[in-house]
Amino acid sequence: xxxxxxxxxxxxxxxxxxxxxxxxxxxxxxxxxxxxxxxxxxxxxxxxxxxxxxxxxxxxxxxxxxxxxxxxxxxxxxxxxxxxxxxxxxxxxxxxxxxxxxxxxxxxxxxxxxxxxxxxxxxxxxxxxxxxxxxxxxxxxxxxxxx
Amino acid sequence: xxxxxxxxxxxxxxxxxxxxxxxxxxxxxxxxxxxxxxxxxxxxxxxxxxxxxxxxxxxxxxxxxxxxxxxxxxxxxxxxxxxxxxxxxxxxxxxxxxxxxxxx
Numbered sequence: 022x023x024x025x026x027x028x029x030x031x032x033x034x035x036x037x038x039x040x041x042x043x044x045x046x047x048x049x050x051x052x053x054x055x056x057x058x059x060x061x062x063x064x065x066x067x068x069x070x071x072x073x074x075x076x077x078x079x080x081x082x083x084x085x086x087x088x089x090x091x092x093x094x095x096x097x098x099x100x101x102x103x104x105x106x107x108x109x110x111x112x113x114x115x116x117x118x119x120x121x122x123x124x125x126x127x128x129x130x131x132x133x134x135x136x137x138x139x140x141x142x143x144x145x146x147x148x149x150x151x152x153x154x155x156x157x158x159x160x161x162x163x164x165x166x167x168x
Numbered sequence: 169x170x171x172x173x174x175x176x177x178x179x180x181x182x183x184x185x186x187x188x189x190x191x192x193x194x195x196x197x198x199x200x201x202x203x204x205x206x207x208x209x210x211x212x213x214x215x216x217x218x219x220x221x222x223x224x225x226x227x228x229x230x231x232x233x234x235x236x237x238x239x240x241x242x243x244x245x246x247x248x249x250x251x252x253x254x255x256x257x258x259x260x261x262x263x264x265x266x267x268x269x270x271x272x
Binding site for chain 1 (some may be wrong): 182195197212216217218225228232233236239240243
């Protein structure tokens, strides 16, 4: 009986060690959404629906980007209870750039550098409760950054 | 680890965290000098924690620039709190970094 108890502890901790690295990433990479070439498909894969235009989403990006390999985008959602923000570049070969989920005191505000293949809208979709809000900013790209 | 540079500064109630991760972020569509496709190699998942609580969960695609740069903000951090970052890429490689919150 004692040996069985000991074995269960050993096996239990071995299993815990194997599972722990996976648990470090609770989210699963949404392969389908990231491989989608059209905004509507990527949005579908993220369960985005009925998104409405909002003045309460700020996108600060250059009007013209010399080099599409590095376009700095500043994002801020003033929509109460913003849970997540998805960034899209509509004319990139794959349209979804990134998805950000906020918790435990993280403000829905980011600065990030993205790649743009050509002149396109940078489009944001904010999730708040069961509602989706969107805003876009056009960036003229002079040199392709996706290669 | 040396692959992440981080800084966390508390000003008023808000902590600003800036980080740069050394990573090629290859799209899989780029060709090398002899015309061969360079295989895709990019970060897919990034988790940011304040002490042991997750504050920001990110999924990234190939559209994030090489050597990813990110700023984010917390209203829940105090001086000397620990902010940590973990990432995993499409090849299963991982990286991490951590920093203590300092006065801005």
